[in-house]
Amino acid sequence: MKIGILLLMVILALVVMAGLTMSGRAGTVTDTVSPTVTVSTTVSLAMEDVSNVEWDTPHGAGSSLSGTIQARIGANTTWTLTVQPTSGHTTTNNLTDGSHSIPSSCFTYTSAAGSPAPSGGSGISSAIPFDGANQTNVWTGGTTTADCGVAITYNLQIPANQAPGTYTATHTYTVTSG
């Protein structure tokens, strides 16, 4: 009798252990998750130090003015930066006071690596005039970058016979991918 009860208890214990083991296996369920994200081509642009090309004190005819602004660019693709005067003199987009304009040959720019420097590409080392009819290159062959700067130095030579007035223009910087 005692042996029978003991045997029964052993069998019961074995059944319970087996049941726990099986339930433990059944409780272990695995599945997989596959995170996915689509990253688009992304470009950012900010123009800094723009007040450096707002020469607020009056300057005499024949004066030379200069100023440097910086373009800050971020891109996960190759990029190009260009500039074009988009308003000013009615036909040439040169600096104008509404009646007179300053010839484009007197208003030139160069560009170089700013801070932080772009990791690839090149700027304009020899001064070239702004062109109201076309985009002109500022930085070509730019490579992927989280943040870089391109310094653009403006040089304005006011002709000695330039009529007095307040001369303005708008220059639009464009960054494109590829």
Added chain:
Amino acid sequence: MKVWPARVELTIDRGETAKTVVRVGNEGDKPIRVHVYAMDFCADKKHGLSLSEPGHESFSCSAWLDLDQTDFELAPGESKEVKVAISVPPEVEPGGHHAALLFETVSLKVETAFSVTISARIASLFYLTIPGVTDADVFASAEIVSLTMPGLAAGGPVEVGVIVRNTGNVHLEVAATAYFYGLWGRNVGELDLGQVVILRQSERVIEANWEKTPFLDKVKAKVVIGYFDEHGELVNEDATASFWVTPQRKIVIAAAASLAALLVLAWLSRRRYRLRLERR
């Protein structure tokens, strides 16, 4: 200001309308006013991008773009979606069509004695493929027009490039790599020239600088371009050209130094001979 995607590629049937979204964000610490508009564009041989009024360029699709909003303000850190509907006319040539969607920040004009108002804009370039009646109506192909490299180089960096013409009727992304071999055929270098998008019936230059040139060698450059055709198959084309790498300045200096050394040796030898004669 940030724009994404900066490049949109879609295939749309004639007479159909497709919709997409381009997002713009203000990453600065001041509010900005944004003006959105479409323009034509083309890319010239030397990477130069040229923008023009809608309808000016052949294969323009700027007139097909319809925007749900064109002027809005963004607070610092705010971003917005611009919904773009592209409606392809029923009668249009199959193949590639393209346009630029421009996001421009509007700046306040400053009136000082001489001042330039600076405006910034980012282009999201749209490349559309319009299928034809048959698969053969759209084809992608390119050819190498010529290689650009010097005949003689003093050493690195050497500008190496390839002019590629898109001979297909759809835009093409072309990659190029240059392989360099020395006089005895041994590999002396490799240069990734990069990749560009070439519009239909256009040419572009793909170039890079080779820095680590050999000291003195006749270099044969093999430039290989690669692109995917209309079936998605990889196509490679190649062209070769040779140039000399001769550090002329260093050779002249070395030759001058050797000549000077020889002259000094000759003088010393002659002097020693005279001294011997005098002793005798």
